[in-house]
Amino acid sequence: MHRTKVRIVEDALDANNTIAQANRADFDRAGVTVVNFMSAPGAGKTSLLERVVGDVPQVRVGVLEGDVQGSMDAERLAGLHVPVTQLNTDPSFGGECHLDANMVRSALPELPLQEIDMLVIENVGNLVCPAEFKVGEDVRVMVSSVTEGEDKPLKYPLMFRTCDLVLVNKIDLLPHLDYDLDRFLYNVDQVNPAAERLLVSARTGAGIDAWRDWLSDVAARSREGAIA
Amino acid sequence: MHRTKVRIVEDALDANNTIAQANRADFDRAGVTVVNFMSAPGAGKTSLLERVVGDVPQVRVGVLEGDVQGSMDAERLAGLHVPVTQLNTDPSFGGECHLDANMVRSALPELPLQEIDMLVIENVGNLVCPAEFKVGEDVRVMVSSVTEGEDKPLKYPLMFRTCDLVLVNKIDLLPHLDYDLDRFLYNVDQVNPAAERLLVSARTGAGIDAWRDWLSDVAARSREGAIA
Numbered sequence: 028m029h030r031t032k033v034r035i036v037e038d039a040l041d042a043n044n045t046i047a048q049a050n051r052a053d054f055d056r057a058g059v060t061v062v063n064f065m066s067a068p069g070a071g072k073t074s075l076l077e078r079v080v081g082d083v084p085q086v087r088v089g090v091l092e093g094d095v096q097g098s099m100d101a102e103r104l105a106g107l108h109v110p111v112t113q114l115n116t117d118p119s120f121g122g123e124c125h126l127d128a129n130m131v132r133s134a135l136p137e138l139p140l141q142e143i144d145m146l147v148i149e150n151v152g153n154l155v156c157p158a159e160f161k162v163g164e165d166v167r168v169m170v171s172s173v174t175e176g177e178d179k180p181l182k183y184p185l186m187f188r189t190c191d192l193v194l195v196n197k198i199d200l201l202p203h204l205d206y207d208l209d210r211f212l213y214n215v216d217q218v219n220p221a222a223e224r225l226l227v228s229a230r231t232g233a234g235i236d237a238w239r240d241w242l243s244d245v246a247a248r249s250r251e252g253a254i255a
Numbered sequence: 256m257h258r259t260k261v262r263i264v265e266d267a268l269d270a271n272n273t274i275a276q277a278n279r280a281d282f283d284r285a286g287v288t289v290v291n292f293m294s295a296p297g298a299g300k301t302s303l304l305e306r307v308v309g310d311v312p313q314v315r316v317g318v319l320e321g322d323v324q325g326s327m328d329a330e331r332l333a334g335l336h337v338p339v340t341q342l343n344t345d346p347s348f349g350g351e352c353h354l355d356a357n358m359v360r361s362a363l364p365e366l367p368l369q370e371i372d373m374l375v376i377e378n379v380g381n382l383v384c385p386a387e388f389k390v391g392e393d394v395r396v397m398v399s400s401v402t403e404g405e406d407k408p409l410k411y412p413l414m415f416r417t418c419d420l421v422l423v424n425k426i427d428l429l430p431h432l433d434y435d436l437d438r439f440l441y442n443v444d445q446v447n448p449a450a451e452r453l454l455v456s457a458r459t460g461a462g463i464d465a466w467r468d469w470l471s472d473v474a475a476r477s478r479e480g481a482i483a
Contacts, residue, residue: 069403175297
């Protein structure tokens, strides 16, 4: 029973990877760099996008907004005059807790790939399943808010292990928290020493220039074919 | 394709409900009231349990600790001299993002049901799938931290719709946030006007007496058979 379940999961992930590769090939052909953007609920993904998507130098950014229900985040971003496409995961009872490659594939015809250089896919707020499903991305970025505690890399290791950049958000709240930033960064090292890290605050703007530069640099490296 | 997937999900949830009813019957026979305790990662579930599990009046509390990996939270709680049982969900690639009735059933032989009056099941940190899977609980409690934003009831409606109590945690941070508490409570009303709400801070102890009293009252009502 147990082995059967594991095999079903492995088969599903294999099938997902095949579709993710097809997505990636389509994005490459269109010259679009893709960022899979993930975090727990309320960590600040949309706020961090609002800060940068309109003005990454020489990079036209579009957003694919994944949510269980509703389009509140998409409406926030649409006000910034960037192309935003909504993808809801709620056909089943409580909705899917992650985007998968097939969901992103179903959204491809809606995406204005000729008008953008970079697509940021804002995943469903969740630290578990989104990490398991590739969607065709070049890079993975996750947000970890300092209000979530230092232990999260150890409790949700796959998410931290598979990301290229950790945005440590809400650093304006550090003076008001019992949060040990060094301990958090040490915990990131335990699961993914190669992960880049940026300390940011969507509220105050701290670190936002570095976040914007990081996206610009990823787009440049992708154009040069320097991202595997 | 799409209809087939929905049917598979419905079948899985039906099978889960059957096992959840068996769990509930076993808990009832043992005279144990069960709380399914849920939230996003880092909202403060374990801290809120640390504050109360050792001293709910006339209620011996045990904890079943659900995590993808590790036993850090269980170790924190074990220091309070209450029975704690660890349940990890990681046999598959990234681990399951929720507890289901069968996982809880597999832990039943490990639970000291004769030594406790209440079992708190701390679910995996996630606002989507834990809401879909009954595990045999009498009541559902969720934690929503004020750092997560006011929009969460509208973005994760099933979680808010199916809970009996919302603990609004980290209220000590309110002076430092752009968070509209009235708007959050209004949003809770939109999806679940019957949900009780308590404003708490695990850090300062604000509202903790009311939280402890709530658990005591649930145990009393359960003993009287007043919970459906």
